[in-house]
Amino acid sequence: xxxxxxxxxxxxxxxxxxxxxxxxxxxxxxxxxxxxxxxxxxxxxxxxxxxxxxxxxxxxxxxxxxxxxxxxxxxxxxxxxxxxxxxxxxxxxxxxxxxxxxxxxxxxxxxxxxxxxxxxxxxxxxxxxxxxxxxxxxxxxxxxxxxxxxxxxxxxxxxxxxxxxxxxxxxxxxxxxxxxxxxxxxxxxxxxxxxx
Amino acid sequence: xxxxxxxxxxxxxxxxxxxxxxxxxxxxxxxxxxxxxxxxxxxxxxxxxxxxxxxxxxxxxxxxxxxxxxxxxxxxxxxxxxxxxxxxxxxxxxxxxxxxxxxxxxxxxxxxxxxxxxxxxxxxxxxxxxxxxxxxxxxxxxxxxxxxxxxxxxxxxxxxxxxxxxxxxxxxxxxxxxxxxxxxxxxxxxxxxxxxxxxxxxxxxxxxxxxxxxxxxxxxxxxxxxxxxxxxxxxxxxxxxxxxxxxxxxxxxxxxxxxxxxxxxxxxxxxxxxxxxxxxxxxxxxxxxxxxxxxxxxxxxxxxxxxxxxxxxxxxxxxxxxxxxxxxxxxxxxxxxxxxxxxxxxxxxxxxxxxxxxxxxxxxxxxxxxxxxxxxxxxxxxxxxxxxxxxxxxxxxxxxxxxxxxxxxxxxxxxxxxxxxxxxxxxxxxxxxxxxxxxxxxxxxxxxxxxxxxxxxxxxxxxxxxxxxxxxxxxxxxxxxxxxxxxxxxxxxxxxxxxxxxxxxxxxxxxxxxxxxxxxxxxxxxxxxxxxxxxxxxxxxxxxxxxxxxxxxxxxxxxxxxxxxxxxxxxxxxxxxxx
Numbered sequence: 001x002x003x004x005x006x007x008x009x010x011x012x013x014x015x016x017x018x019x020x021x022x023x024x025x026x027x028x029x030x031x032x033x034x035x036x037x038x039x040x041x042x043x044x045x046x047x048x049x050x051x052x053x054x055x056x057x058x059x060x061x062x063x064x065x066x067x068x069x070x071x072x073x074x075x076x077x078x079x080x081x082x083x084x085x086x087x088x089x090x091x092x093x094x095x096x097x098x099x100x101x102x103x104x105x106x107x108x109x110x111x112x113x114x115x116x117x118x119x120x121x122x123x124x125x126x127x128x129x130x131x132x133x134x135x136x137x138x139x140x141x142x143x144x145x146x147x148x149x150x151x152x153x154x155x156x157x158x159x160x161x162x163x164x165x166x167x168x169x170x171x172x173x174x175x176x177x178x179x180x181x182x183x184x185x186x187x188x189x190x191x192x193x194x195x196x
Numbered sequence: 197x198x199x200x201x202x203x204x205x206x207x208x209x210x211x212x213x214x215x216x217x218x219x220x221x222x223x224x225x226x227x228x229x230x231x232x233x234x235x236x237x238x239x240x241x242x243x244x245x246x247x248x249x250x251x252x253x254x255x256x257x258x259x260x261x262x263x264x265x266x267x268x269x270x271x272x273x274x275x276x277x278x279x280x281x282x283x284x285x286x287x288x289x290x291x292x293x294x295x296x297x298x299x300x301x302x303x304x305x306x307x308x309x310x311x312x313x314x315x316x317x318x319x320x321x322x323x324x325x326x327x328x329x330x331x332x333x334x335x336x337x338x339x340x341x342x343x344x345x346x347x348x349x350x351x352x353x354x355x356x357x358x359x360x361x362x363x364x365x366x367x368x369x370x371x372x373x374x375x376x377x378x379x380x381x382x383x384x385x386x387x388x389x390x391x392x393x394x395x396x397x398x399x400x401x402x403x404x405x406x407x408x409x410x411x412x413x414x415x416x417x418x419x420x421x422x423x424x425x426x427x428x429x430x431x432x433x434x435x436x437x438x439x440x441x442x443x444x445x446x447x448x449x450x451x452x453x454x455x456x457x458x459x460x461x462x463x464x465x466x467x468x469x470x471x472x473x474x475x476x477x478x479x480x481x482x483x484x485x486x487x488x489x490x491x492x493x494x495x496x497x498x499x500x501x502x503x504x505x506x507x508x509x510x511x512x513x514x515x516x517x518x519x520x521x522x523x524x525x526x527x528x529x530x531x532x533x534x535x536x537x538x539x540x541x542x543x544x545x546x547x548x549x550x551x552x553x554x555x556x557x558x559x560x561x562x563x564x565x566x567x568x569x570x571x572x573x574x575x576x577x578x579x580x581x582x583x584x585x586x587x588x589x590x591x592x593x594x595x596x597x598x599x600x601x602x603x604x605x606x607x608x609x610x611x612x613x614x615x616x617x618x619x620x621x622x623x624x625x626x627x628x629x630x631x632x633x634x635x636x637x638x639x640x641x642x643x644x645x646x647x648x649x650x651x652x653x654x655x656x657x658x659x660x661x662x663x664x665x666x667x668x669x670x671x672x673x674x675x676x677x678x679x680x681x682x683x684x685x686x687x688x689x690x691x692x693x694x695x696x697x698x699x700x701x702x703x704x705x706x707x708x709x710x711x712x713x714x715x716x717x718x719x720x721x722x723x724x725x726x727x728x729x730x731x732x733x734x735x736x737x738x739x740x741x742x743x744x745x746x747x748x749x750x751x752x753x754x755x756x757x758x759x760x761x762x763x764x765x766x767x768x769x770x771x772x773x774x775x
Contacts, residue, residue: 013392017328017338022335065516071337071357130451172391 001056006036007157008060009086009164010049010067011041011074018072020073022049025066032057035088037154042164047076052155078160086157090135091117092126092142093149099124101143112138123148197701202369209380209645214344215244217381218308223251224692225383227279229270229641231255233265235283235588236323238310240375242281255641255670258662260287264294264636265660268303269638270622275429277358277469278638284310288331288369293628295334295365300625301450302427304363306354308393313319314342329368347383352546356387361395362514363427366441397515397529402749404535407509407526408542410483414507418497420466420474423450423624424488424512430533431617434487437540442547443554446474448489450624453614458594463555467495468759469606469711472566472768473558475759476552479766480554487505488532491521492625495763501764511535516739565770570751571611576724577750580607586733587649588613595647596639597619599633600656603685606755608651615678620641630659633676634664640672647675647737654706664716667742675692675736676744678709689754692774713744724748759764762769 014019019038026033034052041048053060055080064076094117099105108114112134115123115180128138135152142150206712212220218241222230230252234242245254250467257263260282262308267278282288284528298305311320326342337357339350350368358366412415425434431454438445438461446463447454455462464471466478475497478484484506489495494501502522510517510524518527528535571579584607587595593613597620599605599775603624614620621639623631636650657678667674691699713720719741723732729747760775769775 016340017332020329020332038651045268062516065518067518069514071390085644115464169391172394 001055001058003054005054006057006060006182007086008049008051008053008064008067008076008078009157009159010076011168012072013051013072014045014047015072018070019053021070022067022073026053027050029063031063034153038157039156043166043169046165046169048052050157051102051133051135052088053142074165077159079157084157086127086131086155087156088132088135088153089129090150090152092128092138092147093123094126094142095146095148096121097126098145108141112136112141114125131183133191153191157161162166189195197766201402209382211378212381213240213244213340213375214347214377215240215375216380217344217379218351218370218375219244219248219252221348221384222279222380223248225277225351225355226254227277229253229255230279230281231257231266231270231638233257233260233263233283233287233584235310237284237288237312237372238287238308238375240372241308241310241370242352245281249365253641254281255666255743256536257634258665259660260290260658261293261630262637262663262666264291264298264305264307265628265631265634266589266638266641266663266666267305268294268298268301268631269621269635270642271303271305272635272642273548273618273639274642275618276642278308278353280305280307280734282307282309283310283323284327285325287323288327288367289325291367292330293626295331295367295629297411297626297631298365298621299336300333301623302363302423303678304358305365305366306351306358306369309367309369310375311340311371313373317342317371325365331592334365335367335504336598338367338369340369340371341374342371344379347374348381349387352385352387353390356390357393359391363447370637372677375599387480389716393698396513397532399535401528402536403528405542408539409509410509410526411441411443411485411539412544414483415689416481416548417483418442418474418477419445419483419485419487420448420453420478421445421450421454422489422490423449423454424532425454426617428488428531429532430488430531430536433533433540435459437536437543439502440540440545440697441543442545443485444548444552445615446471448492448495448624449609449622452609452612452621453617453620457612457614458614464559464607468490468497468761469608469610469755469757470495471559472562472757472770473555474724475757475765475768476558477554479505479764481506483507483509485511485523486524487511487536488513490517493521496521497759497763497765497767500768504589509681511539517633529599543741561755562770569613570607573750575750578724578729578747579606579753580681580749581611582726583679583729583733583747583749584611584651585679586729589651590730590733590737591647591649594729595649596618598622598639598641598648598650600650600652601627601629602653602655602754603689603729603755604651604679606686610755614752619646621761629653629656632656633660634666636667636674636676637670637672640674649677650672651677651679653685654678654682655704657686657709658706661712664713666717668716672742673740674742675739676742677736678744678746679749680706680709680746681753682706683750683751685753686755688752690750692754693760693772709744709746710740718742718744718747720744722746
């Protein structure tokens with residue numbers, strides 16, 4: 001199986017030490033994390049991790065099971081890039097003097113979808129939100145104009161097929177969860193149901 | 197609200213200290229035995245324990261590692277949760293080996309560790325260690341309590357998590373201020389549900405039906421089972437399943453004892469030093485049914501040569517285990533106590549005479565080449581095999597056998613006869629030398645009416661020999677048999693077989709064990725002749741007190757059969773010549 005980028009989305013309780021638990025699942029297996037983000041979710045008290053790794057489907061599936069095994073983890077999903085909408089945000093600091101004198105800023109903003117966040121006499125900060133290629137392309141441009149600083153955020157992603165987590169959480173909250181026995185309604189979609 | 201109700205509510209609120217709440221929680225959880233060692237940061241809890249001595253038996257160990265191994269032994273024989281007290285810093289770090297052992301062997305343990313005052317956390321205070329982070333990779337769950345109000349809820353959660361689903365160790369680190377703090381105790385509620393935690397996965401009947409279809413169509417089905425059968429208390433359901441289906445079954449080291457070892461469908465132990473037949477025929481069966489086991493590398497050998505011809509059905513309570521090492525064709529998630537009867541109902545009553553014969557032929561080969569020379573040796577010097585055989589003869593399979601790690605462990609697990617479940621206590625996954633002595637102590641507290649025999653090598657005994665002090669003080673009646681070959685035998689065997697006999701630091705020397713035991717007030721004897729063996733074991737079994745017997749055995753004996761590392765299970769060899 002070939003490697004590709006997978007985005008893992010994890011819904012969790014807010015628990016001290018959970019970050020370590022999740023991180024050790026990756027570090028123990030010597031997996032390089034490309035991007036790691038934690039944020040609130042649509043539900044108060046439920047957190048959402050977004051992790052990007054480069055691996056095979058077989059491996060990412062096993063990882064998700066290991067993650068779901070953690071007591072405070074509600075669910076872990078993995079998706080290919082086609083299955084998600086994602087964004088990363090990047091900030092660029094450049095000397096205002098050079099920008100103002102030599103660059104057609106307006107063209108820059110239009111062409112790269114950049115925004116100006118701050119203009120000071122000494123420096124200007126641009127922002128680009130988009131995919132990695134887009135934020136990287138803009139570095140190349142600004143490098144010609146004495147780019148001083150660059151920083152990019154982790155990936156955040158929305159799963160196209162997701163219905164959100166409210167319904168799932170209700171299931172989890174019911175105390176009969178786990179005692180259920182299902183009849184033959186999954187047989188045709190074996191792969192799909194193969195997470196908890 | 198009525199005046200009466202208000203009064204009742206007030207009565208329900210008790211103002212007590214965090215430490216008292218800890219003890220109340222333990223009582224509510226039915227804890228009657230604790231293994232522990234006091235120290236500065238856990239003193240308030242020990243102070244509270246002082247008033248509970250009539251209800252809770254505290255066993256004072258000699259090292260915290262001893263405490264957790266004892267708790268493991270206790271949990272494994274009794275099915276209850278083992279409880280450990282340890283202090284902060286070194287007290288807690290001494291638990292690590294036991295935690296890792298309990299995690300990989302799925303043993304329910306709750307460790308309560310003291311911690312420095314909350315305001316000192318992160319200041320490198322005296323006896324402060326970052327217990328939460330150190331224990332994270334080796335616990336099923338851990339939590340640090342800094343406020344007494346959290347104690348009842350967190351402890352109930354701890355016991356629920358440790359025991360439910362696939363069991364495991366839990367560490368609760370309680371800062372000293374929380375132990376001392378007084379708070380309104382509203383009573384203790386046993387935890388039964390945590391929304392983010394699903395101890396038992398949902399059962400999907402279509403997979404059970406699919407599994408039954410495969411089994412019913414099979415000509416040479418084979419069951420491999422592990423500790424999951426024991427942990428799920430599903431021994432009866434399992435027996436019913438194999439007896440109806442007529443499928444031969446072999447166990448992993450931790451599954452041993454789930455069915456009587458002399459059952460007609462019991463085909464012995466799997467794995468590197470397991471029996472010949474189950475290893476070879478793993479690669480001949482057409483359907484492999486794995487129940488409550490995790491395809492450890494010591495069981496599978498080389499994965500790309502493991503049961504490639506077979507359809508694999510895997511029953512496990514832990515979804516993360518399914519497809520982890522061996523890809524299954526039919527995954528049956530769920531507690532095998534529930535899934536096995538569902539499966540049994542759907543399968544046909546069958547028998548496989550030709551298939552059994554293949555097992556029997558393999559067994560005869562092993563019997564001639566390995567077993568007989570081991571248990572009825574012709575040489576002058578005693579072998580480990582005949583010691584185990586003599587124990588079988590005298591205990592008739594009724595004893596609990598606790599083993600350490602190494603050659604003697606493999607020999608014991610190959611030859612021990614066990615009639616009862618929860619009778620084989622050993623460190624399987626982690627392979628912790630030094631496990632047996634403290635685990636045997638714990639086992640005796642967990643099953644006081646049973647004979648507990650600890651078989652230990654001359655290496656392992658010296659790792660936790662200080663626990664003789666625990667025996668001296670707490671007086672559990674356990675029988676310690678040291679199988680002394682003057683070597684770290686398993687390492688020596690590998691050096692002989694794979695390192696051109698370059699014996700690098702395996703010639704371990706022993707103290708005078710009988711004298712050491714005597715120093716602890718424990719009777720002891722040392723034997724080396726065949727004529728002494730049976731009388732000596734008879735004598736130790738008859739003893740009402742603990743007894744240490746040192747048996748001098750053959751120095752350079754190898755354990756065979758063996759699946760050499762990197763080889764497939766069917767490449768198992770019966771002697772050195774075949775390697």
